[in-house]
Amino acid sequence: MTQAKxxxxxxxxxxxxxxxxxxxxxxxxxxxxxVDLGDWLDESNRIPDPSGSAPGAGPADDPEGGLPH
Ligand SMILES: [Zn+2]
Structure with missing residues (x-):
């Protein structure tokens, strides 16, 4: 009946x-x-950033923004 595939x-x-x-x-x-999930997370965390992470560069690091609006 129910074959265990x-x-x-x-x-x-x-x-x-x-x-x-x-x-x-x-x-x-x-x-x-x-284990597999861990591998995935590990991989995604290891994606190299070609632009590098220069200190103070890019507001993308702070979505809240430091701009008084
Ligand atoms: Zn297994």
Missing amino acids: TIDCPQCGKPARIAADNPYRPFCSKRCKL
Whole structure:
């Protein structure tokens, strides 16, 4: 009836259940999901800034703005 379809876990390569009862799909476990998420966050935090971050340069650093309006 309900076949438990499995795929290879993107994180560890073990069979991961693709079923409604697996909240961590397509990962096999909570741990793999968190590890993958951590990788993503780590990557996005590591994006090099080509313009560099010169001190005092750019109001983008302060959306509130230092301008008395
Ligand atoms: Zn896994």
